[in-house]
Amino acid sequence: MTAARQPVPEGRLERTTIISGVGQSAVGRRLYRDPLDLSIEAALDAIADAGLTPADIDGLATYPGNQDIPPGFSGVGVTEVQDALRLNLNWFSGGLEAPGQLGSVINAICAVATGLCNHVLCFRTVWEASAQGDKGRASVTMGGGGGGGGMYRASSFMQWTLPFAAPSAAIWIAMMAERHFHEFGTTREQLGQIALSSRRNAARNPNAIYTDPMSMDDYLSVRMISTPLCLYDCDAPADGSTAVIVSRASHADSIDHPAANVEAVGTALRGRPSWDQFDDLTTMALRDAAAMMWERTDLKPADVDIAELYDGFSFITLAWLEALGFCGHGEGGPWLEGGARIALDSGELPLNTHGGQLSAGRLHGYGFLHEACTQLWGRGGDRQVRHKGGPSGRPQTAVVGAGGGPLGGCLLLRA
C-alpha cells in the first residue's frame, strides 16, 4: 500500500456539526409506492424531528442520485426532492462516486462545517423489492453504461466482470470472503453469527422485514448463493427511504432530544479503486476509512458502545469489525465465535441492533445511521441497548460504517 498522506489533525471540522433529526418512511417488501413519495415521507419526518420546517433546509444531499439501473436502486435525486418541497438551497450534491453511501452525509457535514449551508437534508431511497417484482434478484444483472445501438455491451468497470457472468456484488464479495477464509481459517459457522444475531435483533424491531427465528442449522442448510456466501449472508431487497438532517452544533439547543455529535469521519481510499485490483481483498477499502477515522479522534475502539456496520453481505460486517480495530486483521472469525460479543443485551459491542439489512431490509447504508441515532437517543423500544453507556441507560458512543469493496465511509457519533 502506498504511504498515506495524513489529514491535518487540527482540522477536524466535522466536530462543529451534529445529526439533529432522523426520519424513515414505511419500510417493506414490495410496497409498490412511488420512490419520491417514500422520500418525502422520510424527509418530512426528519425535518420535523430536527425541529425545523422545509423553509429551514438550505442543503440537500443524496446517494447515488437519480438513476434507473439497477432497477429500484434509486429513482429519486436532488432535483425531485428539491422541487417537491420547493427548497431554497445554498448547497446540494448527489452522486455515486463517494466513500460509500454515507459519503453523501459526510459531504453534508463538510458543507455545514465550511459554512456553505446550515441544515442539510440527506436521504437515501430504495425500491428494489418492488422494482424487481416477482423476478427476484435474477433481474439485477446490468450495470454501467451500454454500448451504442443494438446489443448491450459492458463498459467502464463492469467490462472486467460482466463478460465472466459475474454481474453481482454477491460474487465479488464472495471472492473476498473466500480469500479471508483461506488466509485466516474463518468458518461459515463464525460468519453465520452475524446473520443469527441480526435476526434475533430484528425480532425486536417492529419495522423489520424478516423476524422468524433463525438457527445455525437453518443458516448452514439454506441454499448457497456464491461460496462461501449463502442466502442468509445476503441482504434483503426492500422499499423504503431514510433521511437525516445535518446541522451546525449550535442547533443542538433547539431540538427536544439529544443530538448526535459528529466526533470523526473516515473517507480514505488508499489502495486501488477496484473490486479485484485492490491490494488486500480481505480488508477492502474499509481498512482505510476506519484508519482515517481513528486518526481524527482521541477515542479508541474500546470507547464505542454500539456498532452499526454495513451488511449488504455478512462478510462486509466482519471486515468492518476488523478494520475498526474491535479485533485484529484476520481475527474476526474467532471474535464472532458463539455470538456473545455482539449480543444486544449483554455483548461488549452490540451490533446491528435493528437487524441490519440482512433482516430489517436493504435500506443501503442509511439504515445504520438511523439506527445509531435511535439508540443514542434512547428510542430503541424493545431493542434499546441498556447495558452500555453507564448511568444514562443508553449508549453514548456509536460507530457507523457503510459500504464494501472499494467503497467505504464511516462516522463516529457521540450523544
Added chain:
Amino acid sequence: MTEFSEAFRILPRVTPETEHFWRGGAEGKLQFLRCADCGTWIHPPSPVCPNCLSRNIAVEAASGRAVVHTFTINHQPWIPTFDPPYVVAIVELPEQADLRLTTNLVGIEPDAVWIGMPVRVVFEHRNDNGYEVWLPLFEPAEPEVADDSHLVPVAVSDGREVPA
C-alpha cells in the same frame, strides 16, 4: 468439466484503448499495456504509467500464466443460459503482484479449484454477428518450474548420476 461456449455472455464494448486486451486472443496472446521506461504492467488500460508517470506505453504479451488468488463457486442464476454452478476467480499474474483478472475457470470441476492453483489462459472466441472478442479464461496448468534445483544430478550408491 465446465465449458461455457454455448452460454450467453454479455460482451465487452471494445474501444481503441482496450482492443489489445479483448482481441489479443486472436493470436493467442494475453496482452496488456506496459510502461516502456520502467516496465510496469498497467491494467486496466491507462494513458500514464502509475509508477513513473511516463507516457511511453506499449502493448506487450504476458506469459499467460497465473495463480488463483481467490474464487467462488456461483450457484445463483444471474444470466439466462449461463447455468450455475460455475467458477468465477480472480487470478494473479506472475508478471506483477497487482496484475489481476476476474475470469472463469474452465476444464476443471468447481469443487476441485483451490487458492494458489496454477492456471494458464485459454481464449473463448465470441463472434456476435461479426463483433468479435476473445475472452481470457483460465484452465489448470502444471506448476511453473521456478526452481530447477531438483534437476541437479545427485550421486547414488552405484556411482551413477540421476535426476532427483
